[in-house]
Amino acid sequence: MICVSTVEPHWACNAPAAFAFSPLTSPTSRPELRMIPDTKIVERQPDARTVDGVVGAPAVAREPEQEALSSRLLRDYDAGAFFFASPKRTMLARGVFATVPDAGGANSLDGLPERVAAVLNASRDAAHDIPVAVGAVPFDGKVPAHLVVPMTIQRAGPMVFDGAAAARSPLAGQYTLRPVPEPSAYKDGVAAALKLMQEGPLRKVVLSRSLHVDTAAPVDLRQLLHNLARRNPHGYTFAVDLPQHADAAPGAGRRTLIGASPELLVARSGLQVMANPLAGSAARSADPVEDQARATRLMASPKDLHEHAVVIDAVAEALRPFCKTLDVPKGPSLVSTQTMWHLSTRITGELKDPSITSLTLALAMHPTPAVCGHPTALAHEAIGNIEPFHRGYFTGTVGWCDANGDGQWAVTIRCAEADDRTLRLFAGAGIVVGSTPEAELAETEAKFRTMLQAMGLGLEVQP
Template sequence: MIPDTKIIGRQKDARSVDGVVGAPALPQEQEQEALAARLLRDYDAGAFFFASPRRTMLARGVFATVPDAGGTNSLEGLPERVAAVLDASREAAHDIPVAVGAVPFDGKVAAQLVVPMTIQRAGPMVFDASAPSQSPLGSRYTLRPVPEPAAYMQGVAEALKLMQEGPLRKVVLSRSLHVDTAAPVDLRQLLHNLARRNPHGYTFAVDLPPHADAAPGSGRRTLIGASPELLVARSGLQVLANPLAGSAARSPDPVEDQARAARLMTSPKDLHEHAVVIDAVAEALRPFCKTLDVPRGPSLVSTQTMWHLSSRIQGELKDPSITSLTLALAMHPTPAVCGHPTALAHESIGRIEPFHRGYYTGTVGWCDANGDGQWAVTIRCAEADEHTLRLFAGAGIVVGSTPEAELAETEAKFRTMLLAMGLGLNAEVQP
């Protein structure tokens, strides 16, 4: 099992259990909870925030930036470029050689990875469930789906036809929801709401550059969300991946909710979808691992809005020079966010989806100079600027899928962001 220690500090060149920075004597649990809450309160746009079920991280400032490779694929050679920047930072006596940020779905856009000036860490966040929730938006907003629901279902039908006619076995098709607000978006409150509603997931906020076609002087963008899915974590020689594939919406009725969970565990369509993902993840990790433990079947995990089929894959590395980012890119994109075969699914996504995903279905997290790190799959998220948010949700299309069911799945997955924004599912959508 990957340790997830509670640490804070800036001790130079000291190795902790999770391989990041020095570990002084651990504060008491209540002090750690208070510190985690303070880190969330201290978040401002432009900082990097990442919270796992056991650890909270706030990184600020930029000591060094990982350069883009140029060319047609920004992901090519990325682990080597990160390692070089981390080595240079350590040689420059920087006492926090950790790279943080976001990696895109594909190499059409550049990864956003930096070595921060400061990092603060604490244990998990704890919230008062009875406290009232505040909306991060004003009272005036509009919502616009891209593509329209009918067009999305047409895309699902097109994907099913491709499966009937050729070797495509799975493709993940996504849609977006554009939210325009009259008042500025309160990112800190949105992040707080996401963390409060998703204590067992990976809550994140990453600074992004303005769009290439943005007007001069446009404000920064932020990638913000609460992912339920760990792509990979590395601590020393220990590796953990926790892919999710196969989903069902939660129900407010407890009896129906349990019935949906039971149906998911026995659904041939969802079990097949899950097996495709697990096989691909295991195949990607095996060349790096001396041992690899792959469960025979999935278990159930839940968020506030969804049930998921889950498998925890654990292994031991052959070589300590293999970094968490190397492992993440070897697995990325998994069939859980792209499809199978990967190249054919990626081509189909480019043909059917009416937008480029950018950082959605990429990965977000951190990697230190020792190679340890944690990377979550960038789902249940939005790209935000001062007055707009672009939400994303996707569904895995396999033989047996129906356009209506996949549309309903994306609507259920939008709920993570919509509920955190205080909008609910009955918000008025503009055509």
């Protein structure tokens, strides 16, 4: 336990605009989705009422300050909202117009695209614009997916920060850090996974760790989200309001999934499809010469190139049945975040059938070998036997899908679940033949730093 103190191709994007369901005018009227001029932002009042099973509320508009709309959306985020920023757009959604129902069976992901489509189609009559479902899908069907059609949506272009804005504002306070499992136990798990590969057909498995962070004061989600977005402007920064656990204490506060993923699972715009799997990683160095040397070694590493190839083959295999054309580059390129180098391959294609939605594609690919392993069933079994916790929404997918099927879904990594005074951080590493327990432990430590640095905790913390 450690105690610390601190003081894509171009995708179609609508012009900056906000959308909201109109105020109810009578007990039998239905809310209406309408465009709000981009000079106003709608805020909901707490006196919501229910009509025909749909929640509606009066809206009050206020004039915005003179600043970039994307920055304003980030500034206006508060706990309970949905925020999603990608390299091409920024989205802030509030309230719940409709909730996608759970499947009610053993696997919450069964029939999920059809349930989402039904809710979106039912919302069309109340909308002047195209309804959108937003939220998070878990690693597996043991946890319900959490997807809603929001009451208000505001959209803008990508986040843009100057040098001053990119500096982090530490979250002041005291933190107690507890790794789960302990580092030695994680290395034992890696050794067990390598033994499984020696004895059977398992080619890759991703083993993850969790870092429990207890705080002396409530977590400042707004500042944490700001820091993540500013430090990861080319990734996918998100915050999703989650339902509380069934066994949560009465009066428990909000539960939020928050993070900055470097990895696009899939995006769809019309018939155009793009996926950008990442696999094979190296921690960055503060020394420029060493940093470049690590990047060069990563591009030449047989172990990492093999790990990457396993992922690319699986993603291409999942997408190919849906696509008329599919372009898979012969080799990877390098991409970087502030903490990591990654091998990256951008796969593009054209759909055969326009009825195939972005969520359908996401679930056909999910979980990719980048977060689970290969073969999937064997890797999933190994994860269940070795990892001492259930992942929940970690290594799931987060994003949005509209009623036309367009959408973006990011892989839910470099993230945490925040619950009042607790943050539960996650990080994983891909285990293949040639992996070593020490190197994989070090990789997870490096990946934790996306969240730790956003909290204001630097290299002095060994997770």
